[in-house]
Amino acid sequence: MSPQFIAQLYSFTALGVGVILGLAGLGSALGWGLICSRYIEGIARQPELRPMLLGQTLFTGGLMESFPFIVLGISMWFIFANPFLSALLKSLPH
Numbered sequence: 001m002s003p004q005f006i007a008q009l010y011s012f013t014a015l016g017v018g019v020i021l022g023l024a025g026l027g028s029a030l031g032w033g034l035i036c037s038r039y040i041e042g043i044a045r046q047p048e049l050r051p052m053l054l055g056q057t058l059f060t061g062g063l064m065e066s067f068p069f070i071v072l073g074i075s076m077w078f079i080f081a082n083p084f085l086s087a088l089l090k091s092l093p094h
Contacts, residue, residue: 021075027068031067032065
């Protein structure tokens with residue numbers, strides 16, 4: 001196995017991780033936009049429910065915000081532990 005092949009494997013992994021993190025950030029931004037728009041709609045329809053809607057909005061936003069952090073953890077696993085390289089090394093004859 002050549003060093004160029006290993007470098008190419010790492011570069012493809014880094015490219016994939018970059019795309020994954022970008023999509024997770026986009027999903028988080030879209031999620032916050034939808035949550036806030038529904039919160040404002042709810043206040044416009046029933047202003048007396050504002051305190052309850054605020055609590056539910058922040059709770060839902062917190063759950064939604066955990067998704068990019070989970071993706072970040074998985075991405076760091078791909079970068080530092082690189083399961084593709086370890087699988088490749090196991091498949092080589094000794």
